[in-house]
Amino acid sequence: MPEGLGVKLLGPTGIIVVVTYLMMLLAIGWWGRRARQDNSLSDYYLGNRGLGFLVLLMTLYATQYSGNTMIGFAAASYRQGWQFLMALGFMMAVVGCYFVFAPKLHRLSRREGFITPSDFVAWRFRHRGLTVAVTLIFIVTLANYVLTNLKAVMEVIETGSGGAYTGELAVIGLAVLMLIYQTLGGMRSVAWTDVLQGLILLVGIVTIFIAMEVAYGGLTTTLGSLRTADYDLWSPPAGAEKVRWFSTLVLIFFGIAIYPHAIQRIYAARDSQTLKRSLQVMVFMPLVTTLLMITVGVVGAVRFPGLSRDDSEAITLLVLQDIAMQIPALKFLLTVFLAAVLAAIMSTIDSALLSLSSMFTQDFYRHWRPHLSQAQLTLAGKFFGAGVMALMVGGAIALPSTIWALIQIKIELLVQAAPAMLLGLHVPRLRAGSILAGLIAGTALTLGLLLAANFTGESFFSRPFNLHAGLWGLMLNLVTVAVAHKLEVRVFARRASA
Amino acid sequence: MAKHWRKIIPLILLQPLVPWWFSGYTSGGVGGIPVWAAYAIVTCILYALVVCLLLGRYWDEQAEEDE
Numbered sequence: 268m269p270e271g272l273g274v275k276l277l278g279p280t281g282i283i284v285v286v287t288y289l290m291m292l293l294a295i296g297w298w299g300r301r302a303r304q305d306n307s308l309s310d311y312y313l314g315n316r317g318l319g320f321l322v323l324l325m326t327l328y329a330t331q332y333s334g335n336t337m338i339g340f341a342a343a344s345y346r347q348g349w350q351f352l353m354a355l356g357f358m359m360a361v362v363g364c365y366f367v368f369a370p371k372l373h374r375l376s377r378r379e380g381f382i383t384p385s386d387f388v389a390w391r392f393r394h395r396g397l398t399v400a401v402t403l404i405f406i407v408t409l410a411n412y413v414l415t416n417l418k419a420v421m422e423v424i425e426t427g428s429g430g431a432y433t434g435e436l437a438v439i440g441l442a443v444l445m446l447i448y449q450t451l452g453g454m455r456s457v458a459w460t461d462v463l464q465g466l467i468l469l470v471g472i473v474t475i476f477i478a479m480e481v482a483y484g485g486l487t488t489t490l491g492s493l494r495t496a497d498y499d500l501w502s503p504p505a506g507a508e509k510v511r512w513f514s515t516l517v518l519i520f521f522g523i524a525i526y527p528h529a530i531q532r533i534y535a536a537r538d539s540q541t542l543k544r545s546l547q548v549m550v551f552m553p554l555v556t557t558l559l560m561i562t563v564g565v566v567g568a569v570r571f572p573g574l575s576r577d578d579s580e581a582i583t584l585l586v587l588q589d590i591a592m593q594i595p596a597l598k599f600l601l602t603v604f605l606a607a608v609l610a611a612i613m614s615t616i617d618s619a620l621l622s623l624s625s626m627f628t629q630d631f632y633r634h635w636r637p638h639l640s641q642a643q644l645t646l647a648g649k650f651f652g653a654g655v656m657a658l659m660v661g662g663a664i665a666l667p668s669t670i671w672a673l674i675q676i677k678i679e680l681l682v683q684a685a686p687a688m689l690l691g692l693h694v695p696r697l698r699a700g701s702i703l704a705g706l707i708a709g710t711a712l713t714l715g716l717l718l719a720a721n722f723t724g725e726s727f728f729s730r731p732f733n734l735h736a737g738l739w740g741l742m743l744n745l746v747t748v749a750v751a752h753k754l755e756v757r758v759f760a761r762r763a764s765a
Numbered sequence: 766m767a768k769h770w771r772k773i774i775p776l777i778l779l780q781p782l783v784p785w786w787f788s789g790y791t792s793g794g795v796g797g798i799p800v801w802a803a804y805a806i807v808t809c810i811l812y813a814l815v816v817c818l819l820l821g822r823y824w825d826e827q828a829e830e831d832e
Contacts, residue, residue, distance in 0.1 A: 349802035355809045356782040363775025363816045370828035490797030503787040503801040516779045543824045550813045550820075558806070693772065693830075 281427070281602045288467070288606055289441075292448055292613075295459045299452020306642040308382050311453035311649075312625040313535040316377065318458055323536050324545040326458040328552055329465035329614035330528055331361065333412075334419040336560055337472075337608045338580060344564025345574070345582045348493070348500030351561055353512040357519035358553035364524035365546050368692050369533050373542055375692075376534040383622075384530040384688065385630045391691045394699030400706055402630045404684045405527045409619050409626075410659065411677040412526075416616045417442070417663035423608050426581070435664050441609075442660045445617045450649050454535055457617045464610035469555065471607025475587065476559040478597050479566055482590040486566065493569050500568055510733040518735050521685040522678035528622035530688075620659070624652035676717060679737025683709040686741075686748055701751035709744025713737050768830065771823055775816055782808050 304315050318326065344351040372387065379390050384405060389398040420441055421434025448456045483489045493501050504512060523529070536542035560583075567582035570589060574582070583604065591598040628648035633639070639647070687702050716736035720728035729736055787801035795803040 349799060349805070352802055352805040352809075353783075355806065356779070356812065359809055359813050359816065360775070360779055360782075363778070363812070366775050366816055366819050366823075366827070367772050370824050371830055374828045487797035491794055494792055494794060494799075498790050501799050502790045503784050503799070505788075509783050509785055512783045513780065516782060517776070520776060520779060539824070539828055543820055547817045547820050550816045554810070554813070 280599075281605055284602050284606055285609065288463075288609070289444055291463060292444065292460050295463065296448025296451040296456040299448070299456030299459055302455055303452065306645055308625070308629060308641055308644055308648065309380070310455075311645045312382055312621065312629075313531060314453070314455040314458055316535055317537050318454075318532070318535045318541070319537050320541050320544055322458050322462055323532065323541060324548055325465035326461035326614075326618070327529070327532055327545060327549050328556075329461040329468060329611070330532065330618040331358070331523065331549075332468060332552075332556055332611055333416055333615040334423065334608055334612035335415075336556060337468075337583065337604070337611050338419065338423075340557060340560040341564035341567065341583045341586075342580045344561040345567045345579045346576065348497070348565060348568060349561070350500075350504045350508060350512070351564065352558075353515055354561060355553050355557050357516050357523075358557050359550055360516050360520040361523045362546055362550035364520045365533075368524075368689055369542060369546065370539065371692050372530070372688075373533050373536060373539055381534055382531075382629045383626050384525070384527045385626065388687050388691065389630075392687075392699035392702065394703065397687065397699045397703045397706070398630070400703060401684045401687050402626055404680055404706075404710070406623060406626055408677040408681040409527055409623050410655075410662075413616055413619045413623070413655075413659045414662050414666065415677075416612045416619075417659055418666075420609070420612050420616075421663065423605070423612070426584075427605055438660055438663055441613065442656050445613060445620065446653055446656050449617050449621055449652060454531070454621060457621050458532075458535070460617065461614045464614035467610040468607050468614075471603045471610075472556055472559050474603055475563065475583075475600060478590050478594075478600055479563065479586065482593050482597065483566065486562065489566055489569055490562070493565065496569060496572065500565070507733045511730065511735075514730070514734045514738050518678055518682060518738050518741075521682040521689075521741065522737075525681065525685055525688050526619075526622075527626065528618040531622055531625065620652060620656055623655050624648050627651040627655070679713050679717065679735055679740065680710065682737050682741045683713060683744055686744055690748065696756075697748070697752060698755055701748045701755060704751040705744040705746075705748035708747040709740040711740075712743050713740030716740070768826065771819065772827075774819065778812055778815060782812060 304310050307315075309315055340351065340354055343354070375381070375387065375390075379386070381387050381390070383402075385398050385402040388401045389395075392398070417438050421438045424432050424437035425434040448460060452459075480486050533542060536545070563583055563586055567579075567586045571582065571585055584601070587600050587604055591601060625648065628644055628651055632647055632651070633644060636647075683706055686705055690697055691702065713736050716728045716731065716739065720726065720736070731739060782805065784801040784805050787804065791800065793800050798806075
């Protein structure tokens, strides 16, 4: 968010609210530790596979919606108008993809005792090279995700305090706090804090929307004025944008659904029916989250036209400040917004970090030290968690980046692991060699295109013919899998006949 | 419903979520939003309903498939 727009959130009231919220997270973390049933990896990383309906729903919700929902979605809607409604579709598409694989994966995870997504790949293909390749893609994309959100924390605190607190200090403090409650109770603490964070996020967004309706005397009139105020924002997308819209839907359908921390929540569900019911509610959550934030951005475009790209990143704050000036009683909304943003970001970071720690422990360390007990592995996982957090915080402080650009890159890489998960579940005859060949080809093409775009500055390479580089990579990935599978079948047939 | 077809329904149904059929500026609107945006919202709601129904109707069959 840009500085200099005169928005200050962290006054005395804001500090009291934030400190109270942070103390509650610590208390929940301690509560999670007291509920511990044993000292196993399953208990620490999956809450002993006992998450009930409400906790599962809220942890899926809080994890899927990050700081980008609160800041980035409204800003993108300010710049693109209703064309950013593609975000409403892609957040629902994620649940559509869960339908494809979650029922079967959940059943297998309980039977086979999976801890990480790579456990499924290892069990299904029995190929160490493929398992390591998939795990590396998961680790790179998750680390990217954590970095992005830590960066967002720094920006929120710096801007919110009007520069009174440095982002570096804030991100270190919050990282230590997340590490404490995560180390105390693992997935149980993280999921329970997600309930609080998800509720803050949901209530925050709905409250902001209602306040907008009240302050502007009915949104229909305000939104309708865009009709004459800005033809571009009122008009439907052109042909190229429509293709890009579809490309984004497909990319996110395959990408976000296979985030390791999302898959671990599938494993952590108490039972199949609990998971099913949570997903049935989850598919409607974008209507009360994404759609409302898009509306905030469009209202911002009506009220504050002509902002630069950087300034538009603070459009939610500007709208809230405008509302507070018109109705001073609604000034508390600024604090609500700050709490909701922090909740959204922290719930994403802690879940991703726990998942990263689980992959280091279960997918790598356990193979190097196979004789360690579950308690020793759990302890090692806690150290890994601390080490990864320290690395990520260091990276967030040192590396400059923009939120949206990083998100695009991580999803484009992540989708290359989708065939291993989805085809692995539903096509029994597929062998590891085909999937690995596809993964290498798809990843190489995606990285090649993105690097070419970066070095040449030509946007064509990042989206050739308006389809994302990651989608081209996924198509090559799937074609390679199909061809390699045919070749494998022929080779086996020849060997059998010989 | 054939078990292989139902798996790709959520993917195929992404196609109508894009307002392909609308082009150019028109002043018409519904509840303060352009008609094409209203179309996008309605199709998203329908998508959510279909996914919710698929989850309810076929969850157990999906879960019990042989590996």
